[in-house]
Amino acid sequence: MGRILTVSSQKGGVGKTTTALNLAYTLGRLGNRVLVVDTDPQGGMALASNLRKKTTLGLAQYLQGEAQAEEIISPTKDGALSIIGAGVNEASDILAIEDASRDGRLEEALRALTAGFDYVFLDAPAGIGSTVIADFGVSDGVILMLQCRSLLLKSLPIFLKLMRQVRSDRNPRLQLEGALVTMWKGDDPLEREILEDLTRSVPEALFFRTVIPYDDHFEQASIRAVPMILLPDGRDTARPYLELAMEMKERELLRGMGGSKDEHTEGLF
Numbered sequence: 001m002g003r004i005l006t007v008s009s010q011k012g013g014v015g016k017t018t019t020a021l022n023l024a025y026t027l028g029r030l031g032n033r034v035l036v037v038d039t040d041p042q043g044g045m046a047l048a049s050n051l052r053k054k055t056t057l058g059l060a061q062y063l064q065g066e067a068q069a070e071e072i073i074s075p076t077k078d079g080a081l082s083i084i085g086a087g088v089n090e091a092s093d094i095l096a097i098e099d100a101s102r103d104g105r106l107e108e109a110l111r112a113l114t115a116g117f118d119y120v121f122l123d124a125p126a127g128i129g130s131t132v133i134a135d136f137g138v139s140d141g142v143i144l145m146l147q148c149r150s151l152l153l154k155s156l157p158i159f160l161k162l163m164r165q166v167r168s169d170r171n172p173r174l175q176l177e178g179a180l181v182t183m184w185k186g187d188d189p190l191e192r193e194i195l196e197d198l199t200r201s202v203p204e205a206l207f208f209r210t211v212i213p214y215d216d217h218f219e220q221a222s223i224r225a226v227p228m229i230l231l232p233d234g235r236d237t238a239r240p241y242l243e244l245a246m247e248m249k250e251r252e253l254l255r256g257m258g259g260s261k262d263e264h265t266e267g268l269f
């Protein structure tokens with residue numbers, strides 16, 4: 001059974017699209033069947049991944065009955081993952097996604113489009129709105145992107161509250177997969193202090209151990225529209241996403257280890 005994860009943040013421009021693309025690509029190259037869906041009406045995934053070179057069709061056309069699933073699910077040429085773009089070519093496409101977020105059709109579409117994958121990443125719009133709530137409505141987990149600034153960390157309780165609300169109203173499966181600190185500037189004493197505080201005061205399960213450092217290479221990868229690991233000098237910069245993929249696998253494994261009494265006492269055979 002595959003897992004659907006929403007990549008969200010309170011503030012814009014903190015690396016949601018970058019994370020969805022790089023983490024998805026890493027998991028895809030590790031042999032998983034992976035899909036990324038751009039649910040951001042202002043979305044940049046089609047640009048960030050160069051999907052536009054192949055098609056301008058996406059979620060908006062599917063929701064308006066102008067395209068079939070197979071026309072909007074685009075596998076990359078190396079087969080590592082598939083991407084569905086937002087398909088926003090006109091202002092009316094933005095409204096189509098927003099309307100569908102409010103009346104349940106986006107959730108229905110996402111359920112239909114995401115079957116058969118091991119991992120689905122929903123690239124969400126910034127902040128809290130009907131599209132994010134629809135994304136949460138179909139998701140198993142949320143990756144919450146945070147910059148290490150004290151003001152931004154204040155968004156954590158709001159997101160946790162929203163998740164609790166969606167969980168109790170419509171989707172009991174929803175969990176916080178983890179908050180992910182990104183654009184981390186290790187040489188900024190204030191950021192270091194905040195990160196140290198966080199690792200001391202917040203339960204380990206809430207935050208990923210992996211932190212994505214601030215690195216100008218990301219801008220270059222965005223311009224070239226490729227996952228970081230494909231840039232000739234991008235391997236070191238891409239490494240945190242490999243670590244993040246491993247950390248996700250570790251969390252899955254540990255969640256799945258029920259530790260039932262029989263397992264402990266009866267052994268493997």
Ligand SMILES: Nc1ncnc2c1ncn2[C@@H]1O[C@H](COP(=O)(O)OP(=O)(O)OP(=O)(O)O)[C@@H](O)[C@H]1O
Nearest residue numbers: 012013014015016017018126213214215218219222
């Ligand atoms: N760790 C990083 N270090 C430096 N720059 C980064 C990092 N991650 C992403 N960027 C750059 O920051 C910009 C914004 O990133 P991205 O588009 O992924 O953010 P976003 O949260 O999806 O934005 P939006 O809210 O507008 O959708 C991009 O130009 C990207 O290349």
Ligand SMILES: [Mg+2]
Nearest residue numbers: 016017040044
């Ligand atoms: Mg984005």
